[in-house]
Every structure is written in structure tokens, then in C-alpha cells.
Amino acid sequence: MSGWHEITGQAVALAQDNIDTDQLIPARFMSQPRADGYGDFLLHDVRGQGHPLDAGTVEVIVAGRNFGSGSSREAAVYALVDFGVRAVFAPSFGDIFASNAVNNGLLPARIDAETIAQLQSVLAGGRAEARVDLAAGTAVIAGQEVAFDLDPVWREKLMNGWDDIDLTAQHDAEISEFAAARVAAYPWAVPAT
Template identity: 60%
Template sequence: MTGWTRHDGTAVALPRDNIDTDQLIPARFMSASRAEGYGQFLLRDLREGDPGFPLDRFPQASILLAGRNFGCGSSREAAVYALVDAGIRCVIAPSFGDIFAANAVNNGLLPARVAETPAMMQALAGGTAPASIDLKASQIEINGTTLTFDLAPAWRTKLINGWDDIDLTRAHLDEIRSYRNQRHERQRWSWPAPQDPQS
């Protein structure tokens, strides 16, 4: 996964609360190979029932402004795959499902938590706007308006470096080795006795 610090793209609004992971990718599509791309399944049921669906009208959009509790429901990581494979780099919402947000970061997708944004939703109603994201500054600019988003420092580090949880742990290998060696010196009794190769 490639890390990033800034993204310039197009924002589109999806003014719905409680979009769950089963809506993001219905379960019947999860047997498909990821190699085929999950973007074609993103929000399939909502899109089929709405000929004016925003992501169909503006397929170039890479930033999604959504309602509260985005990504709630089951823990399926495929929901994030569908967004990423469809070209979405950031979802902006007042709140997210916890597991969805963690999965998003591990796949390079920014879950940008912001305050309620009815004015921004109204500004994007029926269209799109140019937008830019600055990960280091925790800021998003949409059509000249700047929003500040909340992001845990560890998540920012993972997104900037393109890391998952294992990569983040490996970044502390020196400290882990040092702790192991110091504990071995202080508490030798707690370590297994060396095996006699002759036994």
C-alpha cells in the first residue's frame, strides 16, 4: 500500500445516515475475487434503485461527504475494498463504525471525522466541488471552505507511510528488542531453560 500526505480530487455528497457495510457491498458479491475489483459492487442496491445516484453521475469523485454513522454494521473489510476499488480516497462524516474506520486506515482510505456539516451538504447538493486533503494538517478544503478533521496520531502515521498494523509494530523493533534483552537480564528465572542438545 502506498502512503500519502495530500490528495487533490473531487468531492461529492451522499446525504444519508447509517450507511452500513451490507449497503456498501451486499453479501452476495463477497464471493467474487478481489482481483476482479470490488468497485463495481459499491452501494449496488442503492444505485440500482436511483438513476440519479451521485456516484453514477460523478464517477470521477474521490472524496465522499456522507452522513452520521458511516460504515456501521458488520466488520466486513470488503466494504472498504469496494470504496478503494471505486477510487474513493476519503470519506468525510460526523461519525463512523469503529471497525470500518480501522479497516479503512489499514487500506489507505481516510475516515475523516468532522462536525456536522449541513451547510457543506447543501453546497454539494446535486453536484461536485474541487477538494484537497492535507493529512499532516488534518484539514480538508472543499470549494474554498476548510474543515478540520479528527484522526488518531497512529492512524495518521499509518496513512502517511502506507502501513498496516504489522508495519506499525515493526517500526518499534528496536524498542521491542531492547525490552526483551533487559527483561532477560533482570528476570532470567522467567525464561525457559536452555535445551541440552545431547538429551
């Protein structure tokens, strides 16, 4: 996965709380090969007849509380990413969903409920331009500038395109040094080869 610092694109509002992973991608579609992409299955059971995602790809979603709650299915993040979504703004996220999002290059940006309500009101008529600056922790959505909360480690992972293994691998020299010192100090603890 490649990292990113800034994205621009279209934003829509999904003005609903508790959009869970079962809604993001219904289980019946998870037997499809990941290589085929999951974007067509995003919110499959609620799209149609004027849904904000009916008009195609968006890069930013402004959602309600508890986005991505429910089961731990990483396929929910795959569906968003494969659809083209790069950032979701909400007052809160399911914990496992947020972790999976960061590991797959999707920004779970927390902003307060009042700002979410204002943005959803502005976006009620459809799409609007959005720009997200990951390094600054700010976004301009439908002409309104907002700041968002993000764990500094998550910011680093998103900007560098890292997952948890990459984050650990950046300390390879220190890990090797520690391992060598440990073997030297406690040779009896090393299994015989």
C-alpha cells in the same frame, strides 16, 4: 499500501445517515476474489438513476452520521478504495469500519454535523473539487475550508502507508533490546530449545 499527504479530486455528497457496511458492499459480492477488485460493487443496490456515484470515480465522499456501521466486513473499505475513494467525511463512523479504513489507506475524517450539512447542500447539485491535506488536518471541499479530527496515530499510519504491524515494527530495536534484557534477567522463563 503507500502513504499519502495530500489528495485532490472530486467530491460528492451521500446525504444519508447510517450507510452501513451491508449497503457499501452487499454480501453476495464478497465471494469474488479480492484481486478482481470490489469497486464495481460499491453501493450496488442503490446506484443507478441519478445516484451521485453513477458518473464514476470520486476521491472524497461527504456522508451522514454513523457511516460504515453494521458488520465488521473489511470488504466495505475495499469497495470504497477500489472505486477510487481516498477520504470520507462524516460526523461519526462505525468503530471497526474506521479502523479498517485507516489500515487500508482510507481517511475517515470526522467533522461536525453542521459543516456536513453545509457541504451536502453545496454538493447537492453534483460534484465539486476537493483537496485534503492530511498533515494539516484540513480540506477544501467545493471552495469551503474545513478542519477535521483524526487520531494522531491514525494520521501517522495514513501518511506512512502503515498498518498495525508496520506501526509496531518501527519499534523493532526497542523490542529486541527488551527481549534480550528479559532473557538475561529471567533465563529460567525461556523454553529450552
